[in-house]
Amino acid sequence: MNEVYIAGGVRTPIGKTGGALRLFLPEEIAACVLNEILLRYSLAPENIDHVILGNAVGTGGNLARVAVLQAGWPYGIPAMTVDAQCASGLVGVSVAWSLIASGAADLVIAGGMESTSMVPARRFHMNDPRFTGPDDFYEQAPFSPLAVGDPDTVAAAETLAVEMDISRRDLDVLALESHRKACAARRGGILDDIILPLNRGGLIKNDECPRENMNMRLLSRMKGIVSREGRVTAGNTCLKHDGAAALLMASPEALRKYALKPAAALRRGVSAGCDPNYFPLGPVYAIDALLRGHSLSLGEIDAVEINEAF
Numbered sequence: 001m002n003e004v005y006i007a008g009g010v011r012t013p014i015g016k017t018g019g020a021l022r023l024f025l026p027e028e029i030a031a032c033v034l035n036e037i038l039l040r041y042s043l044a045p046e047n048i049d050h051v052i053l054g055n056a057v058g059t060g061g062n063l064a065r066v067a068v069l070q071a072g073w074p075y076g077i078p079a080m081t082v083d084a085q086c087a088s089g090l091v092g093v094s095v096a097w098s099l100i101a102s103g104a105a106d107l108v109i110a111g112g113m114e115s116t117s118m119v120p121a122r123r124f125h126m127n128d129p130r131f132t133g134p135d136d137f138y139e140q141a142p143f144s145p146l147a148v149g150d151p152d153t154v155a156a157a158e159t160l161a162v163e164m165d166i167s168r169r170d171l172d173v174l175a176l177e178s179h180r181k182a183c184a185a186r187r188g189g190i191l192d193d194i195i196l197p198l199n200r201g202g203l204i205k206n207d208e209c210p211r212e213n214m215n216m217r218l219l220s221r222m223k224g225i226v227s228r229e230g231r232v233t234a235g236n237t238c239l240k241h242d243g244a245a246a247l248l249m250a251s252p253e254a255l256r257k258y259a260l261k262p263a264a265a266l267r268r269g270v271s272a273g274c275d276p277n278y279f280p281l282g283p284v285y286a287i288d289a290l291l292r293g294h295s296l297s298l299g300e301i302d303a304v305e306i307n308e309a310f
Contacts, residue, residue: 001101001102001103002100002101002102002103002251002252002253003101003251003252003265004096004097004100004101004249004250004251004265004266004267005249005250005251005252005255005260005262005263005264005265005266006247006248006249006250006262006263006264006265006266007041007248007249007250007254007255007260007261007262007263008037008040008041008247008248008260008263009037009111009194009245009246009247009248009263010033010036010037010040010194010195010196010245010246011033011111011194011195011196011243011244011245011246012029012032012033012195012196012198012204012243012244012245013195013196013197013198013204013205013206013207013208013243014207014208014209014241014242014243015117015204015207015208015241015242015243016208016209016239016240016241016242017116017117017239017240017241017242018117019117019208019242020204020208021115021117021198021204021242021243022115022117022118022242023200023201024115024198024200024242025115025118026055026058026063026067026113026114026115026118026242026244027063027066027067027070027113028067028070029113029115029198029242029243029244030053030063030064030067030070030071030111030113030244030246031067031068031070031071031072032071032196032198032244033111033113033196033244033245033246034051034067034068034071034073034109034246035071035072036196037109037246037248041248041258041260042258042259043107043258045071045073045074045077046074046076046077047107047258048073048077048107048108048109049078049099049105049106049107049108050077050078050079050080050096050099050105050108050109051064051067051068051077051078051079051080051108051109051110052064052079052080052081052082052092052093052095052096052108052109052110052111053067053079053080053081053082053089053092053110053111053112053113053244053246054081054082054083054084054087054088054089054090054091054092054111054112054113055081055082055083055088055112055113055114056083056084056085056086056088056114057114057115057116057119058113058114058115058118058119058120059120061081062079062080062081063081063113064079064080064081064113065078065079065080065081067079067113080095082095085143086307086309087271087307088112089110089111089112089245090269090307091271092110092111092112093110093111093247093249093266093269094269094271095110096108096109096110096247096249097249097266097268097269100249100250100251103251105251106250106251106253106254106257107248107249107250107251107254107258108249108250109246109247109248109249110246110247110249111244111245111246111247112244112245112246113243113244114241114242114243114244115242116240116241116242117242119139121137122137122138122141123136123137123138124138130142140152140153143276143279144276148276148277149275149276149277150276151276151277153279153309154225154226154232154237155226156276156277156278156279156280157232157237157280157309158224158225158226158230158231158232159277159278160278160280160281161231161232162231166231167231168224168230168231168233168236171231171232171233171236172216172219172220172233172235172236173216174236175214175219175235175236176214176215176216176219179210179211179214180214182207182209182210183210183211183212186206186207186210195207209238209239209241214235218235219233219235219236222234222235222236225237237309238309248260249266250262267294268290268293269290270286270289270290270293271286272285272286272288272289273285283306287304
């Protein structure tokens with residue numbers, strides 16, 4: 001089995017819904033990232049064996065393929081779109097790992113793209129028992145059968161916070177720390193080398209959502225979403241965003257062939273399911289499976305990053 005390396009990566013600034021990136025189609029944002037990867041690493045489109053991009057709320061179809069063609073690449077470059085909702089981009093990376101590890105590919109671009117500013121209006125077909133009228137559009141796609149339970153994501157997070165006795169203050173403190181770290185990173189230019197500025201009516205180079213003025217007083221004023229006194233609020237829940245990001249993933253042979261320097265080795269990925277009524281616990285099960293697979297304990301890990309909305 002081949003070793004798999006991350007040779008680098010690029011992302012756009014992250015815009016909020018209706019914000020700086022509102023006029024970009026998701027495939028346009030992704031195309032900018034794809035071409036920037038070629039430029040930065042002195043590659044041609046023909047060097048790329050596959051493009052795998054995640055997308056959760058777009059128009060459907062194979063948006064990754066649309067992005068490749070939007071980028072002006074030759075028709076022969078294959079591309080695949082992954083929809084695993086919030087995990088779409090990471091699942092795309094895992095699929096890319098499998099292709100390279102198995103020897104089916106040597107150089108793959110994997111990541112994700114999203115435009116919540118351009119989410120299409122969706123409703124059920126009139127023959128679907130869930131159809132409630134021609135003007136009734138749904139925002140959250142079905143995540144599980146109703147017999148199992150398919151709660152609104154915010155409602156499920158609220159239920160879990162109550163049952164596990166996670167206080168409103170606990171949530172607000174974590175949210176504030178997230179803003180603090182993001183703003184410090186921006187001021188320090190830590191991510192400048194991986195963020196690709198965009199230009200449409202003006203230069204867009206910074207993430208929109210980290211707030212320098214965020215504090216506990218502002219967070220404490222937020223009303224609960226599920227109920228007025230609820231624990232999950234607009235202040236400790238992530239906003240919806242627009243943006244794209246991708247990694248250049250390579251086999252040892254590709255590193256040598258294209259004179260690439262590995263930034264990291266990617267050992268493996270793990271997916272784990274859980275009760276959809278308690279979906280925020282998903283990372284707990286996945287992390288546990290990953291540690292057991294490598295005979296490690298959490299105390300041996302230097303850093304952990306969690307992509308979770310609540």
